[in-house]
Amino acid sequence: MIRRFCIIGVGLIGGSAALRARGFCGEIIGVDADPANLDRAEALGVVDRGRVDPEQGVEGADFVLIATPVGTIEPLFRRLRPVWRPECVYTDAGSTKGSVVDAARRVFGKVPSNFIPGHPIAGAERSGVEAADASLFEGKRVILTPLPDSAPDALARVGEFWTYLGAKVERMEAERHDEVLAATSHLPHVLAFTLARMLGRKDEQAEIFRYAAGGFRDFTRIASSDPRMWLDICRANREPLLELLAEYEAALREVAGLIRNDDAGRLYACFSEARSAREKFLQLTENNHA
Template identity: 80%
Template sequence: MIRKLCIIGVGLIGGSAARRARRFCEEIVGIDADPENLRRAETLGVIDQGCASLERGVAAADFVLIATPVGAIEPLFRALAPLWRPDCIYTDVGSTKGNVVEAALRVFGIVPPNFIPGHPIAGAERSGVEAADARLFEGKRVILTPLPESAPDALARVEAFWMHLGARVERMDVGHHDEVLAATSHLPHVLAFTLARMLGRKDEQAEIFRYAAGGFRDFTRIASSDPKMWLDICRANRGPLLELLGEYETALREVAGLVRSDDADGLYACFSEARAAREKFLKSTENNHA
């Protein structure tokens, strides 16, 4: 049981956590840079109380969930530093972890033992507290990236928190997390944004979009995500993302060469290999949910 849960950033992720956490929290308070968003969160019953003051919001909290964009993490750590308490558990939901750890080191000199970096692999194109869904984390993975200095009891409590939200918790090294997520999440988002932007700039865009079928809709779905959030993610995970963009550029040139030379065998082999990789992914997903 959590006596007072403080959620900093009451958007899709923070709001969804709040909705489900009602089952095991006596009180849920929210802090958000947008006063109107806080009012909506209260009106919708997502939180019990919205706090404009960080000091008031975290006072007496025994669990703090940081659900702000990754670009805001260092200023938030600086604001939290004089309020940080050893008897409280802190965790975050950022899509990148290296920058979070580096920010903690710059602010605190160490990563506080009662701070456990985390990342729920869950989300939606919609953002804001109105999109909050109590079932968002059911069956989803949450990756925690504890460090050698992390307190075992803090890690256990953060694991239990996410498990109570219906998630499946895994642990991963910080650097490995950022490499994996660059490939499976950050690169696909950049590609979707780029394709949607490229086609949207064409003179005949109205006609292009009129005749776009399910494939276009599926591929560009994630281009409806929050641009500010993805700006922060791309900047935070710049190294791994640039490496993958270089590999993708090489792969595109290879396919362009096959099309240019009308290499039917080469194209068929390329598409077959891709299909096999996709089927392997789907089978792995099915087995993990079995």
């Protein structure tokens, strides 16, 4: 049971956590830089009280979830440092973990033992508190990236929190997390943004979009995600993402060569291999949800 739960960043992730945490928390305090967003959060019953200043929001809290874009976390740490309390448990929901760990080290000298870096693998192309969904984390994975000197009781409490929200909790090293997520999330978002931008800049875009079918809609769905958030993610996880983009460029050049040379056999083999990989992914996903 959390007596006072403070969420910093009352958007999709923070708002969804607040909705599902009802009954597990005595009081829910929302911190957000946008007063109008806090008003909406209170009106929707997502939080009990709102605060613009994080220093005021965390006062008396025994559990703090930082759910802001990763680019804001270091300045936020600097504001929280004077009011950081050893008896409180802190965690985050950032999409990159190496950058968060590095930010904590720069601000505190080392990562506080009561801060447990985390990342819920859940989301939607919608953003804002209006998109909050109490079932968002149901059956989803949450990756925690504790350090060797992380406090065991803080780690246990963070795991208990996400389990209560319906998530499956796993642990991973921060560096490995960033490599995996660069491939499975960050690269696909960059590709979707790039394709949507490329076609959107064509003179005949109205005609192109008019005849776009489900494939275009499915592939570019995630290009409706928050650009600010994805700017921060790309900057924070630059090196793994650049390596994957280089691999993707090489793969595209290979396929372009097969098409240019009318190499039907190898092109068919390429598509068949891709289809098999996709089927393995679907099978694995179904088994994990079983």
